Amino acid sequence: MDLAETVPDQARRTPVRGWVWAGVAALPVALTVAWIGLGFDVRYVLGGLRVTGGSTDVWVDRPLAYRWLMDGLGAVDVGSVGTGEGLVRLVALAFVAGAAWWLRAGLTRWVRPGEASAVAAAVGLALALAPNWDFLQPEWVAAVFAVAAVGAALTPSTAVLAGLLLALAVLVKYTTLPTALIALGVVAVLDRRRALVAGATAVVSGAALFGLSLLAPREWRWLREAWLFDEAASRSAGAVVRLAANEAVLVPMVALLPASLVVLLRVSRRRWTWLVLTVLAVAAVLGAAVVQGQWAQYHLAALVPFAAALWALAIARWTLVHGRPPWTLVGATVVVLFAARVFLGASFAWRSGHGLVAFGLLGGLVVLSALACAVEPGRHGRQLLSVPVLVGLLALTVPVLPTTPYSFDGVHADYTNAGRVDIEHKFTEELLAVRDRIGADTPVVYLAFGDIAYFLGNPTPCAYPSPAHLRSGTYQQSLRGTASYAENVACLSDESVRYVVLQPLWIDSSELPPEMTAAVLERFDCTRALVDDDVAVCPRAGR
Incomplete structure (x- = not known):
């Protein structure tokens, strides 16, 4: 065990009661929950799942494991935007608290209780007060799973769960593999045998879960196409x-x-x-x-x-x-x-x-x-x-x-936490007015970023609620030949769609391929569009 030397007498004084520190630490967490809301990428995922009604067969540029998790969290996103997002944060924070508690329980068997408590508290607060762009992103979720995995691996009664938690840390995005490896490294520092068991279990359970995820209709295709979005990356x-x-x-x-x-x-x-x-x-x-x-x-x-x-x-x-x-x-x-x-x-x-x-x-x-x-x-x-x-x-x-x-x-860098809250209020007001005009249950197709779907909330029959393939296809020719690109274009021809929701600052219709521009102009009449600062909602031509 990696224990420090003998503790001197002055280190044995009675510390401040734990509930006092818990109250002090809870204050900034509570204040954050009360006002900060969720990041726009999280709204993108929640919005895409909400307007399509499911997580299995919806493109939101995230793997199936993450989509299922967010679909579950979306169940508590009810009421006004502020209330719903506060509830989502509270549920996520409950998982953070559980992971931190589990971490402390595991560490107390290998380091002194004071060290275990300090580490668990710091990790829990770091996750609870993470930058708003991090919170509930796959990388953040993977970190929560990894923290819980360390605690599980170091606790005899729950050691068998460590591998499963590590596998989930990887499956929420795949590029989160380093997060799982860091957790495995922490366990290895304290007990190599437990690290080997957790790693072996993670490989087996991860492979099984990955194979099951590929049973979803489009999952393997979407996984292969995801790398095409990074072709232009620096x-x-x-x-x-x-x-x-x-x-x-x-x-x-x-x-x-x-x-x-x-x-x-x-x-x-x-x-x-x-x-x-x-x-x-x-x-x-x-x-x-x-x-x-x-x-x-x-x-x-x-x-x-x-x-x-x-x-x-x-x-x-x-x-x-x-x-x-x-x-x-x-x-x-x-x-x-x-x-x-x-x-x-x-x-x-x-x-x-x-x-x-x-x-x-x-x-x-x-x-x-x-x-x-x-x-x-x-x-x-x-x-x-x-x-x-x-x-x-x-x-x-x-x-x-x-x-x-x-x-x-x-x-x-031009976004601040307060600025994003202001945008939330602006979108809520503008898109509520649009929804009242066109009807809350009227089917639409979105040519907009996912948080527009989140705030508008109108259903879409399209599996691509935020058309990343169409947008990236304006400057990446390789995407135009994919089956997903063709499926997304076909959404514009769906007879049930009554409106197209355009966000000009996100996707410039003038830069779309000719066939896409024609599809929009032929099927939708943008001379009669409902226009505000952020979107143009064009009705179907002839209606």
């Missing part, structure tokens, strides 16, 4: 560095990974194990992002709970060994979160032109923090655990503050 080294730098600014715990690792190495016996695990974890997650080549911040979602766990373990273990927290790491956390908050609070115009300045300053702070942690004296002192707990909580809340953008200067 995979330069500069893009990888920029993605990682954006994540470090957005999530201070990620920026503090080197400093946390240095502290942990100084008080752990298995130093090389932790170093190798951390390096491989970061490389694997970045590698998966390279494979996808789209450079969305949520592709790095697995690093958020991993970094938080490493920070919490470093704080707890140093405190147990030396009787006081590692004040250098605590101080570095304060400085880094303050710098990140200043950078993220700047205007989009400033952030767009000063990326090198911000990344350079933050990089300097990261290096200095790691060096300072490497030379901090190990003498004893007062515990004062309330200070690092509050500092860690503040650091974890940075991504969910109202003015925090979705990235510093990367993809969707």
